[in-house]
Amino acid sequence: MPIIVGIDIGGSTTKIAGFNDRSMFSPMLVKANDPLASVYGAFGKFVSVNGLSLDNIERIMVTGVGSSFLKENLFGIPTGKVDEFVATGMGGLHLSKLQKAIIVSMGTGTAFIRADGKSEKHMGGTGVGGGTLLGLSNRMLNIRHFDDIIETSQGGNLANVDLSIGDITRDVLKGLPPETTASNFGKISDLATKADIAYGIINLVFQTIGMMAVFATRIDQIKDVVLTGNLTNVHQCRKIFSQLSQLYDVNFHIPEHAEYATATGAAVSFIEGRQFVEIQKQ
Structure with missing residues (x-):
């Protein structure tokens, strides 16, 4: 199944998690001196640790305050941006399994x-x-x-x-x-x-x-x-x-992985067909 990656980009900390058929795998956190370095570092680590190629990833969904610095698709993979409050709300429900x-x-x-x-x-x-x-x-x-x-x-x-x-x-x-x-x-x-x-x-x-x-x-x-x-x-x-x-x-x-709720919600928003903004190269 194609993989959906959710990324919560903070000022200097980025959280990332993969989803395969609605199941989360390999959540991780990366710190760097600026948001762009953090998100590229997190994605590179995620791909390397899981032995993935870029072709394995169907979509990247980003959110968080640092996502405003992202002006183009990550590594040429279709990338969408989700409102942070939407991502947090959806992620919290998904992880807790509450309605x-x-x-x-x-x-x-x-x-x-x-x-x-x-x-x-x-x-x-x-x-x-x-x-x-x-x-x-x-x-x-x-x-x-x-x-x-x-x-x-x-x-x-x-x-x-x-x-x-x-x-x-x-x-x-x-x-x-x-x-x-x-x-x-x-x-x-x-x-x-x-x-x-x-x-x-x-x-x-x-x-x-x-x-x-x-x-x-x-x-x-x-x-x-x-x-x-x-x-x-x-x-x-x-x-x-x-x-x-x-x-x-x-x-x-x-819930388990509560610290990754916002990254989770970013990915789940795409899986569930919610509205988001496409990031295109300018």
Whole structure:
């Protein structure tokens, strides 16, 4: 079967995945100093790793902020461009196998997309995301790299950073267990370790995104939320969103390959015959 390749081109990071008869294979990520170098590097690596020739590939579908720099077909292969919100919505549903959901794209910032298999609607977003995590860690901990933040957070204790409901009242509040966060960084102790602070930053970012997702589900009474993007690989992610799920009766899903949802959606949009823009050599 001819292969369809979906590519999500970021500013310096590109994600790529192949599709053969609607089945994903060989998702991968490549980093470079600029979007064009990144996309050509990602495609070259993809072809080489999978032992493919250009004749094996029927179509390339691109999306993401970096796709605006692409002005011609890649390697002479017919190339189409898909709206990023459409790609994220379609990819989130495809990976989660849901019919309808709020798709949350957690990147540098965060976007919320309502998708139902027929259309995708950008509901809005927040500037809180991976960029927030990196910026706060830089200023508060002098840590500048994502993997180092995650490593530093190991063994962190939120009780040394966050103010909880149990800290401010002895009364039982309906629907709010004592361990529920009342204020992020509202009880930071002089004895808080770097691990405590790193965990507090991660918790702040995920709780903010999670609560906005909860509010988004209330608009159309949708209970399913699909989390996508690189932040889904943070090991505390599942625990924090599981707590929010129990509090607010919302189903948070983190499908396999969630970080490749937008690249997935780009390919699926062609497979399902959705509208896209052809990229032609100028």
